[in-house]
Amino acid sequence: GEEVAQTPKHLVRGEGQKAKLYCAPIKGHSYVFWYQQVLKNEFKFLISFQNENVFDETGMPKERFSAKCLPNSPCSLEIQATKLEDSAVYFCASSQRTDTDTQYFGPGTRLTVL
């Protein structure tokens, strides 16, 4: 598609439950990025992929967060055993190539952990 698609728009989970978010990059884009935006507007980089390969995972809290980009499937970000501080808007972005190319953002998934 011509836009980055993210589902669901909103997700509510009880503390300790699992949350799974999905992202479909723009068709033809090879790079996918996940960012977390917390209440104070701050963006935190989580992980990036080049096609199905992890490109940079330096921002990922390894214990509970995992992500995948499999061929012919939307990319996913999964949080096991959610905590209150995981409440945030999670954005996916895609870019065409690696040469600091423009990143186009999706509409985000708002995760609320109760």
Place this chain on the structure above:
Amino acid sequence: GENVEQHPSTLSVQEGDSAVIKCTYSDSASNYFPWYKQELGKGPQLIIDIRSNVGEKKDQRIAVTLNKTAKHFSLHITETQPEDSAVYFCAAGSHRGGSEKLVFGKGTKLTVNP
């Protein structure tokens, strides 16, 4: 790692006035500087970007300047309109180590009063 400072955090102007938002970055390897506009409940939308081989770029009412020596870049919006009201984010990216992640400033909430 990279750190991006953005000022001011809030900016209120009258319709028709100009608005200027300033950012500084710390990593001299950064070579890509996009600006995003985020409206309430939406994902960041790229409005203009500049690369380190250029000092200034203009697109209609929006311009960005870059001073690599001082490590700062600015967004200028002229003839502001109420629909320019949003949160604006600057960001910095580099190709260091193959990572293309963007590091964001904390945002400027711009209000254009009719």
